[in-house]
Amino acid sequence: MALERCDVEKLAYLARLGLDDAQLDSSTASLNTVLDMINAMQAVNTDNVTPLANPLEATQRLRTDTVTESNQRDDYQALAPAVENGLYLVPKVID
Amino acid sequence: MHQLTLANISKALAAKQFSAHELTTHLLARIKQLDPQVNSFITVTEDAALQQAQAADQLRSEGQSSALLGVPLAHKDLFCTQGVRTSCASKMLDNFIAPYNATVIEKLNQAGCVSLGKLNMDEFAMGSSGETSFYGASKNPWDLERVPGGSSSGSAAAVAARLVPAATGSDSGGSIRQPAAFTGLTGIKPTYGRISRWGMTAYASSFDQAGFLAHNAEDCALLLQATAGFDERDSTSAQQPVDDYPAALTQPLQGIRIGLPKEYFDDRLDARIGDAVHTAIEQLKQLGATFVEVSLPSLPHAVATYYVIASAEASTNLARFDGVRFGYRCEAPKDLEDLYLRSRNEAFGEEVKRRIMMGTYALSTGYYDAYYLKAQKIRRLIKNDFTNAFEQVDLILGPTTPNLPWQLGAKANDPVAAYLEDIYTVPANLAGIPGLSMPAGVIDGLPVGVQLQAPYFQEARLLQVAHQFQQHTDWHTRTPAGF
Numbered sequence: 073m074a075l076e077r078c079d080v081e082k083l084a085y086l087a088r089l090g091l092d093d094a095q096l097d098s099s100t101a102s103l104n105t106v107l108d109m110i111n112a113m114q115a116v117n118t119d120n121v122t123p124l125a126n127p128l129e130a131t132q133r134l135r136t137d138t139v140t141e142s143n144q145r146d147d148y149q150a151l152a153p154a155v156e157n158g159l160y161l162v163p164k165v166i167d
Numbered sequence: 168m169h170q171l172t173l174a175n176i177s178k179a180l181a182a183k184q185f186s187a188h189e190l191t192t193h194l195l196a197r198i199k200q201l202d203p204q205v206n207s208f209i210t211v212t213e214d215a216a217l218q219q220a221q222a223a224d225q226l227r228s229e230g231q232s233s234a235l236l237g238v239p240l241a242h243k244d245l246f247c248t249q250g251v252r253t254s255c256a257s258k259m260l261d262n263f264i265a266p267y268n269a270t271v272i273e274k275l276n277q278a279g280c281v282s283l284g285k286l287n288m289d290e291f292a293m294g295s296s297g298e299t300s301f302y303g304a305s306k307n308p309w310d311l312e313r314v315p316g317g318s319s320s321g322s323a324a325a326v327a328a329r330l331v332p333a334a335t336g337s338d339s340g341g342s343i344r345q346p347a348a349f350t351g352l353t354g355i356k357p358t359y360g361r362i363s364r365w366g367m368t369a370y371a372s373s374f375d376q377a378g379f380l381a382h383n384a385e386d387c388a389l390l391l392q393a394t395a396g397f398d399e400r401d402s403t404s405a406q407q408p409v410d411d412y413p414a415a416l417t418q419p420l421q422g423i424r425i426g427l428p429k430e431y432f433d434d435r436l437d438a439r440i441g442d443a444v445h446t447a448i449e450q451l452k453q454l455g456a457t458f459v460e461v462s463l464p465s466l467p468h469a470v471a472t473y474y475v476i477a478s479a480e481a482s483t484n485l486a487r488f489d490g491v492r493f494g495y496r497c498e499a500p501k502d503l504e505d506l507y508l509r510s511r512n513e514a515f516g517e518e519v520k521r522r523i524m525m526g527t528y529a530l531s532t533g534y535y536d537a538y539y540l541k542a543q544k545i546r547r548l549i550k551n552d553f554t555n556a557f558e559q560v561d562l563i564l565g566p567t568t569p570n571l572p573w574q575l576g577a578k579a580n581d582p583v584a585a586y587l588e589d590i591y592t593v594p595a596n597l598a599g600i601p602g603l604s605m606p607a608g609v610i611d612g613l614p615v616g617v618q619l620q621a622p623y624f625q626e627a628r629l630l631q632v633a634h635q636f637q638q639h640t641d642w643h644t645r646t647p648a649g650f
Contacts (some may be wrong), residue, residue: 084526088486088507089508092512105583118541121544121545123540128403155413
């Protein structure tokens with residue numbers, strides 16, 4: 073299951089990483105070496121094995137549906153690259 | 168002063184041999200003088216440290232006393248520290264001033280600790296050498312041409328260089344234990360969920376666990392005592408009572424059964440490290456421990472399993488860095504998509520991008536079953552291996568790393584070679600069990616670590632065995648030349 077350059081181009085786009093041509097070439101090579109190592113696990117017999125997602129097999133705790141957070145919008149917006157009137161600014165999306 | 172352990176600093180402060188302010192001033196001067204050699208700090212918080220030290224001295228003068236009051240620490244730069252840059256050693260967060268404290272930081276502040284600053288690391292904790300940091304690699308104080316290990320590279324380098332007596336770290340695949348082994352320190356990774364993850368920047372959420380690098384098991388016990396426990400703000404925090412770790416240290420080892428996984432002692436292990444491990448085994452036998460061979464048959468697949476699941480989780484966690492709400496934004500984006508694509512490509516390093524793409528692949532349509540689900544099934548087999556082994560023994564012992572610290576740059580172009588170095592540490596993260604590395608030798612001037620692993624929530628056992636070992640050996644007191 074080796075990756076072609078076009079596969080890596082698609083993966084990079086899915087992950088919203090704007091790789092240039094040279095990065096696509098080097099990423100294809102390095103991802104394939106990682107995949108070679110990973111593919112050895114296909115030989116393991118995992119019939120009837122239940123996947124393990126949480127090492128303690130814990131499930132999500134529930135709590136009552138009450139507001140516990142205070143409003144910290146100003147603190148958080150102070151970290152943003154661009155804000156105006158309490159809104160996060162991005163390039164125009166709709167013409 | 169800088170040679171003292173945390174426990175001895177605590178005693179000296181209580182006995183008024185020196186003040187927290189004097190100690191902090193001394194360590195800040197050492198950082199200024201020596202850190203250029205090891206590059207362990209990203210941010211030094213000099214003014215805040217001196218204020219905290221003064222406040223601790225004031226409390227002591229009013230008659231207050233507690234184990235960590237006035238004790239200096241430094242923190243891996245993925246713990247959020249209110250008002251202080253929290254960069255994760257990434258260009259992405261180079262300008263990020265955390266708006267709140269992580270639970271770990273909050274608890275250590277409440278205990279009276281003095282924070283000297285934030286420590287270097289592999290970018291977003293992805294790496295095992297410290298070399299993926301945006302701020303440059305940390306150096307190993309034992310040999311400045313070699314890596315200190317990672318991802319808690321700055322934590323290891325700073326403590327080994329006696330710039331700070333102990334440091335926080337995090338361990339998702341060995342990131343505390345391996346650097347501890349590489350720098351002659353004692354490092355503990357508690358059970359998954361034992362210490363809150365709240366405010367600790369997520370890399371691989373089902374593996375990430377905070378812990379400590381210090382000079383000995385006693386210091387690790389003090390720090391774990393101050394930070395372990397349930398936190399409702401962390402959805403995977405364990406609701407399990409916290410043991411008395413310092414009290415456990417003094418228990419004798421008579422009757423303790425320790426397992427040696429046969430898969431840990433094959434030809435991938437540097438024979439000299441194997442010899443050091445066997446010397447440690449003989450010493451522990453003299454203290455009353457008994458040893459039997461056990462088997463972890465799925466060990467050969469642990470590295471692949473770890474890199475599939477951890478990368479998948481990383482690709483999801485790092486989706487939050489979009490150049491909109493915080494972190495880096497590229498110059499003059501032409502549209503929203505360009506903003507995402509360029510901000511992320513320009514601000515993430517090569518290893519981070521590799522893992523994001525690997526994880527994206529493992530989770531993508533058509534490959535999910537073959538990679539992500541397959542790895543989760545093998546993860547179950549690895550957990551079962553430990554469960555079976557712990558039916559026969561109380562602890563498992565082996566080497567922490569297959570090799571000694573490598574030369575800076577030696578594995579920079581070969582990610583798989585670096586990944587395979589994690590073979591002995593990733594299984595504990597896959598299973599979620601606690602692990603500890605303790606110094607057990609020096610080969611060619613470089614430290615060697617022995618790893619102990621225990622059943623869930625039995626950190627006290629790890630600390631007890633390490634402490635008893637350290638009562639009869641002096642590897643943990645060795646200091647690298649020049650520091």
